[in-house]
Amino acid sequence: xxxxxxxxxxxxxxxxxxxxxxxxxxxxxxxxxxxxxxxxxxxxxxxxxxxxxxxxxxxxxxxxxxxxxxxxxxxxxxxxxxxxxxxxxxxxxxxxxxxxxxxxxxxxxxxxxxxxxxxxxxxxxxxxxxxxxxxxxxxxxxxxxxxxxxxxxxxxxxxxxxxxxxxxxxxxxxxxxxxxxxxxxxxxxxxxxxxxxxxxxxxxxxxxxx
Numbered sequence: 001x002x003x004x005x006x007x008x009x010x011x012x013x014x015x016x017x018x019x020x021x022x023x024x025x026x027x028x029x030x031x032x033x034x035x036x037x038x039x040x041x042x043x044x045x046x047x048x049x050x051x052x053x054x055x056x057x058x059x060x061x062x063x064x065x066x067x068x069x070x071x072x073x074x075x076x077x078x079x080x081x082x083x084x085x086x087x088x089x090x091x092x093x094x095x096x097x098x099x100x101x102x103x104x105x106x107x108x109x110x111x112x113x114x115x116x117x118x119x120x121x122x123x124x125x126x127x128x129x130x131x132x133x134x135x136x137x138x139x140x141x142x143x144x145x146x147x148x149x150x151x152x153x154x155x156x157x158x159x160x161x162x163x164x165x166x167x168x169x170x171x172x173x174x175x176x177x178x179x180x181x182x183x184x185x186x187x188x189x190x191x192x193x194x195x196x197x198x199x200x201x202x203x204x205x206x207x208x209x210x
Contacts, residue, residue, distance in 0.1 A: 011164065011167045011168070011171070012167055012168075012170070012171035012174070013171065014171045014172065014174050014175030014178060015171055015174050015194065018174070018178050018192070035198065036145065036197050036198065037091060038198075039196070039197030039198040040091060040140070040197045041094065042197075043067070043195065043197060044066050044067045044068065044094065044095075044098055045064050045065075045066055045067075045094075046064065046065075046067075047064060066094075066097065066098035067098065067138075068080065068095075068098035068099040068100075068136065068138065069097070069098050071136040072098075072099075072100060075133060075134070076133060076134050076135060076136045077100070077101075077124065077133045077134070077135045077136070078098070078099045078100050078101065078135075078136045078138075079099060079100070079101040079102070079103065079117060079120060079135070079136070079137050079138070080095050080098070080099040080101070080102050080103070080137075080138040080139075080140070081103050081105055081113060081116055081117050081137065081138065081139050081140070082095075082103075082104060082105065082113075082139075082140040082142075083104075083105045083106075083107050083108050083109065083110065083112070083113045083140075083141065083142050084108070084140060084142040084145070095138075099138065101120075103116065103120075107151075108142050108143065108149065108151065109143075109151040110141045110142070110143045110169060110170050110172075110173035111169070111172060111173045111176055113139060113141060113142075113173065114139065114173045114174070114176050114177045115176070117137045117139060118177070118180050120137075121135060121137070140197075141170055141173065143166045143169045143170045143173075144163070144166045144167060144170050144196075147162070148162040148163050148165065148166035149166075150165050150166060150168075150169045151169075153165065174194070177192070178192075
């Protein structure tokens with residue numbers, strides 16, 4: 001655990017600092033799905049992965065409760081933001097079934113992705129809606145997915161260095177989120193959950209994956 005913590009602190013200092021202040025780290029939590037389409041459906045629907053079957057593409061008739069849908073029924077305003085292509089594995093159908101507001105950010109920059117929902121929350125509050133309804137935001141980042149491309153940077157040829165660079169960029173995006181919540185006085189009333197849709201092994205087999 002000490003070795004994993006050192007790796008965590010070095011790779012993602014913003015996320016580590018947030019955990020150190022008030023976070024809880026569930027080390028054994030893992031989405032039971034691979035690749036991304038299956039992992040996301042497991043997180044959203046709680047459906048166990050079926051080897052060889054694309055749940056989002058082949059099981060659209062599933063009537064199980066969804067994460068966004070349950071929050072919606074509880075009175076929350078629900079939105080899902082992604083910088084990736086949701087037509088992959090037909091995810092856009094599943095997300096629109098779960099969330100009342102699905103937005104495609106035309107960028108694979110995680111920092112831009114983080115800014116968009118924050119802007120949406122501010123707009124809701126200016127219109128008075130944010131005061132009447134609590135809000136659930138889902139953000140599906142993509143920098144830490146292969147090929148580990150960071151906007152404005154040349155992707156290192158070495159897979160380990162490319163992965164480290166992607167982690168650093170994702171961590172900066174999370175830092176932007178934490179800073180904005182603190183600056184706008186919402187950090188005490190906001191729960192941030194960070195999880196991966198599946199593990200991403202690297203050649204050196206780092207124990208901590210995002």
